[in-house]
Amino acid sequence: xxxxxxxxxxxxxxxxxxxxxxxxxxxxxxxxxxxxxxxxxxxxxxxxxxxxxxxxxxxxxxxxxxxxxxxxxxxxxxxxxxxxxxxxxxxxxxxxxxxxxxxxxxxxxxxxxxxx
Ligand SMILES: [Zn+2]
Ligand SMILES: [Zn+2]
Numbered sequence: 001x002x003x004x005x006x007x008x009x010x011x012x013x014x015x016x017x018x019x020x021x022x023x024x025x026x027x028x029x030x031x032x033x034x035x036x037x038x039x040x041x042x043x044x045x046x047x048x049x050x051x052x053x054x055x056x057x058x059x060x061x062x063x064x065x066x067x068x069x070x071x072x073x074x075x076x077x078x079x080x081x082x083x084x085x086x087x088x089x090x091x092x093x094x095x096x097x098x099x100x101x102x103x104x105x106x107x108x109x110x111x112x113x114x115x116x
Pocket of ligand 1: 011012013014015065066067068069070084085
């Protein structure tokens with residue numbers, strides 16, 4: 001049986017370019033398995049529910065940001081959008097709203113995604 005996949009829009013913190021992050025569902029966990037550059041003009045279909053909750057993370061197999069290769073992502077505390085982030089970066093600068101600060105906590109809810 002195929003695992004459920006979920007797609008979430010993400011912006012590269014370095015290049016400020018949009019991409020689509022693909023998650024694979026594993027029980028209550030959502031594992032990022034890849035990021036691909038978003039084609040100009042393409043839109044991710046809106047999810048039909050509210051925020052999806054669970055544990056969001058990456059695996060060692062995650063190939064990194066499609067633009068800068070950073071190894072992870074964070075969800076902005078202000079605009080609640082995802083942006084790429086490398087674990088070696090001490091400070092997060094949101095490419096969408098300009099919020100910046102140290103990364104802390106854990107992502108447990110993501111909204112505004114399209115599900116396949
Ligand atoms: Zn990036
Ligand atoms: Zn933000």
